[in-house]
Amino acid sequence: MSESTASPQAENPDTGEVLEVPKDGGNSGPIVIANEFADVVVRKVDTRNGVRLEIWSPRRGTCVRYDAVALDVLSYQEPEFITKLLSRTPGA
Template sequence: MDEITQQPGIDRPPLGDVADYPRDSNDGPIVIANEFADVVVRKVETRNGMRLDIWSPRRGTRIRLDAVALDCLSFQEPELISELLSRRPAP
């Protein structure tokens, strides 16, 4: 926490050239699954730029998130994620 504002601080990694970031050699989708859920994640190009497409085959739902939405998600408190998981999804 920041002593002056009493707000949580954000640790920002040093910015580097885009070439410094790790690159995936596999362009195909990534499937992440366990006994409770499975999702298919892939990078897609839209007319508004690059998005992360997350699809749940079991539920038939999909969301596409841009870099700003993913960045926002990355600094949320774990309690918010737990709260989202405790909600019953709509049928």
């Protein structure tokens, strides 16, 4: 972005407060998140339809890509919804 271009802004919908948009820090490599139950590899992927967040599960051999809208929807789900997702048997 050039200096003449406005930087993106995020606004808290509850308070109207303008929030600072976090930067990616220039890291282009994947992020591995793991514990004794699961491990995933997360990375930012440029596609012909825009930027996606790719989440890959090496143990299961599954992969999914989410755009900004899908990630936004996840951000306002109730914890009970996530609990229901975790109770499902994958592939069932």
